Amino acid sequence: MSSEITPGTDRSAIFIVEPTSNHTHSFILLHGLGSNGRKFGEELLETGATPGGKKLTEVFPGARFIFPTARRRRSSMIRHAKLTQWFDIASLDDLFFRPNTQTKGLVESHGEISHLVKDECQKVPHQNVILGGLSHGCAMALFCLFTSWFPLGGFVGMSGWLPFQPDIDGLIGSEAGTSVFDNDAEPIDEDPFSSAEVDTQAEENPILPVIEFYDDLLDSNGIPDINSRGTSLSTPVFLGHGAEDEKIKLSNGEAAQRILKSVGFDVSWKVYQGQGHWYKIPDEIDDIVNFLQEKCNPAFADIQPITGLCV
Template identity: 50%
Template sequence: MSKSTANQPEPFIVLPTSTHTHTLILLHGLGNNGQKFGTKLLSTGISSKGLTFTSAFPGTKFIFPNARKRRSSAFRRAVINQWFDIASVADPSHRRDTQVQGLVESAEHVRSIIAEELETIPRGNIVLGGLSQGCAMSMAALLSLEFPLGGYFGMSGWLPFREDIEDVVAPVKEEDNPFADDEADGEVIEPPLMAVGLVRDILSLDTATPSKERTSLTTPVLLCHGEDDEKVKCKLGEEAVQCLSSLGMQVTWKCYAGLGHWYKIPDEIDDIFEFLEAIL
């Protein structure tokens, strides 16, 4: 375990009520913590059938990691729980340089939790996800993985460095590429793999060119957002869907009328349960 991972707070864990078969790793939002988020989600996230996460999935272990306290550029340098620093909540892409250190440290932490779970259950039985900044952080961690998970679901979030990823994926016209002739005899790397390599580079991971077999791009994804989200605009969620889809990922998008920056009961919970039941 690295020093940065060892310094991370312990996660809040809710053990399964039957034999452990699956694990959900869910990241909280800005200023929150694992215990508050986990307790709230597991108690109020009730489906139209009256089921909670724990009653619907009795064999599932729920892990709610805790973000470290960091000084916030968006809130006058106040010290709050956040996975990475952001300079603007309204525009998460503003001053992206402030985000890198936290992204690196938090991705390592999330990856270490996944690695620990892999000691007891197969990767197809692990689901990653999060809310708000936890959605953003877990999405970045997902793209960095060398293997697919059983699934991913995010609520009211965005994709960090989305513009940079899209730049890599966008086709380059030959007339716009001054090095086209030089690259003619070189190895052609598919844009999705280049995008994965970029994410791993940002997160200070192995930057060797990834192969199709060593990515998470076949992980099924569900992204949910409120139309009236006043904190993380719905457009940011839509842009994340478009970006992940451009990488060839299977993405389901759900948008809820009248919903702000939270999850909708029971509609969104029903959609999440249906997604989990289908993939697990």
Template identity: 40%
Template sequence: MEGPSESSVPTGIAPSGQVGSSGPLSTTTEYPEPFIINPTTSHTHTIILLHGRGSNGLKFGTEFTTSNTSTGETLQRIFPSTKWIFPTAKKRRAVLFKRMPINQWFDIMDINNQSYREHLQVDGLQETTEFLHSLIEQEIRNGIPVERIVVGGLSQGCASSLYAMLCYKWRLGGYIGMCGWLPFAEYAESFLNTSSSADGIEDDDIFGTSDDEEGTAFTKNEEADGTQERATKDPIAEAIGFLKDNISFPRSQEDKLLVLQTPVFLGHGVLDEKVLFQLGEQARDLLKGLGFNITWKGYSDLGHWYKIPDEIDHIRDFIIDRCSRY
């Protein structure tokens, strides 16, 4: 329902030129006004959800908030004190579509082959991270505690909000992601895997080296120096540090990674042809490796959308059970 712009390379469409060869990637300097549904009672919570590539806040927000649970109620009715914010992405030139401007949080050539021209994602992820953080900070200034603010999104909105959440400094009330992925996940994974590899090397040295193998042991240690040096650092902090460095987002010496305490819901359709189910699993596994407490739902008969009413039920339950002070 997000249209062809979320798909892999369509037949007959090829990119022309290199990124930046015929003008800037972003065609506007300001984000459109978000679609907002105000609470019907005293405002206690805020939920900010980002749409998929090629959509907009009004379309996504209207459809999402009018989707019924199995009891026939909508999330808007169930949570009357919640303010819903559905931002709209800037018009950015999509290299995949001959640099045609579309609403997208960042540019990407092929969702299911992200290593191909992966640099296209960086500028948009940087801007979207700053933009989403500014929306969070505005709600805090409006009097909503950070632990009562939930963020998330669908598809590319999930990818960009997930990246932005990992770069945030405080624990949020919750995160809700649907049919998405985490950009540059494989690089963040490498920091966690390096730590495991170093542990294995150390075990081999302890149990596999006898007194008459000192020369061999020395050689092993020499070869492993680089791996062990990385492993002495906190692999979780280094993984998140990479994500920040990747978009030139400043690290903080006082960063206690409080965001890792944010409860996370991820749902994904097994039949998703646009963002493969395996990419959702990869994001899930990385977040678990970072220490997040994950609620994961896979929907066997679902493609690229959210499951009605099942997933709406699950999101309702997640908000009630896991998000702070609901």
């Protein structure tokens, strides 16, 4: 591809593929556990083709593709060996085991990724910035999506999960497919320390308890007024998952999309039969391209639809 590539050598290096035409959009995509930005970026941009054979750099010539690399952190899962990871995971069999081990990395990586997003927003409108990732990178990116103070052009997640998902389910009451704010739900005991104003605000903005939960993890000052704080809620979301994923079970992806939908995100959810832990070529790439062109307007309104790509 005729793109300028900016490689790096240290742990904080960012692999960047510059646009082949006028810079109009920026993609910030996060790699999976133990990988790095260069490896993930080169493979995605080389193999991630549509049914018509077009690569993402060809479909979106004005896009700047940014692939950061996570820090090397000690792994609780592999006898404290160091590997590149956005946050520590104690068990792949139970992604929510010992969640306290995840907080430090989530906070540190959140700061680094938020800085990247803000940098790109100086180059293009925030509506033209796409955030996403694969697997562990998808989980990290979802955490950043929920804690963003403004909407992005779109979110693309592949084979991932939502950090602290059981806690979030408890907050919003979505585990059984209903919300704690549903009129038909069973009544719960009144909390004597609750505020009617806060309760009303949460009922009108179901995303509020989730933001507050993540906000506490970031050790910020809280969000007393959700309207003045701003959210990423109008960001369209694509989530794809292999039905035969042997590493990140499909149920984790299903839970993530269910929660995002329950708090108000517009989610496009795709399950790929026969697919393991990776993105499915060309089906998932085609779905991502169509999602960006159909759902992420006006971000991609100036890009002509690709015809003849549907299977």
